């Protein structure tokens with residue numbers, strides 16, 4: 001058995017998580033260019049020991065080996081489940097089987113999920129509510145209900161004496177690089193990408209959670225993915241902006257083209273926006289990374305969607321992007337749709353049907369026959385200027 005790296009992140013608080021360097025997809029949806037981590041933590045009090053969250057399936061032995069380097073897994077008294085998603089909770093049956101006396105600590109909703117997903121017997125579960133505490137002997141765990149970050153049962157755990165917050169998914173990043181925030185050069189881009197993918201649909205709940213922890217003294221934020229924030233101010237400030245839906249004078253342009261006509265329309269639009277001093281993030285949907293798009297949706301004020309008409313509707317890649325925008329609920333205020341058709345339109349109608357229920361104000365939409373003519377390009381410049389004016393208004 002190798003000697004594992006089990007860093008102490010605070011007095012008697014140990015990282016016992018794992019790095020999954022090679023994972024490349026999450027939830028069959030989110031690309032992971034740098035892998036990810038499943039962070040779990042062991043808190044050793046004078047009388048009791050608590051394990052905070054577990055790891056993804058397949059890493060149970062590594063978790064056990066790491067815990068055993070500090071204290072016997074058999075003797076863990078509490079297993080805190082901040083979140084029931086399997087990347088953190090699937091090793092619960094393994095741990096409870098080894099630690100025969102351990103109680104699973106979770107919210108009321110978490111208790112139901114633990115029974116349904118992991119077959120945890122009711123008598124092994126201790127339900128906690130907002131503000132409840134558990135004394136480990138000189139170390140107090142305080143529980144903070146924080147629903148929908150990222151499922152309805154989620155909570156944070158706060159280690160009172162050490163001022164360490166364990167928020168599970170919240171404040172996380174999908175990267176296996178580095179250990180502390182200051183060791184990861186691209187921390188904010190990775191955190192933002194993760195925020196766009198996972199937290200953005202729950203902006204309001206995120207803001208509520210931030211308000212709730214506002215009065216807490218926090219020296220370390222120890223999330224369940226990515227680097228540990230030993231300088232928490234930076235990520236707290238970023239989350240303040242993202243949960244508030246603060247946008248920039250920025251447009252995300254997402255398009256797909258078959259014979260370059262839609263691309264020509266997009267180019268005219270991009271040149272106009274850049275000329276108006278508007279920041280542009282451009283993605284060809286054929287080879288774009290979903291995580292990059294999610295990152296730029298976090299603070300873009302407008303979207304331009306470009307699609308050819310294919311068999312009476314949008315190109316399937318554009319349909320996917322439009323549905324993604326609808327599902328992720330970014331703080332976009334304005335939208336423009338540009339489309340080219342060969343013999344009959346239909347893409348604009350479908351884009352309207354998908355984006356209609358969102359809060360995006362469609363500033364204009366243009367459908368042209370074949371490549372854009374000089375008149376069409378003039379019209380696109382007009383639309384671009386109109387969009388830029390709206391963006392500058394806020």
Ligand code: FEO
Nearest residue numbers: 083085087150169
């Ligand atoms: Fe990292 Fe929602 O699980």
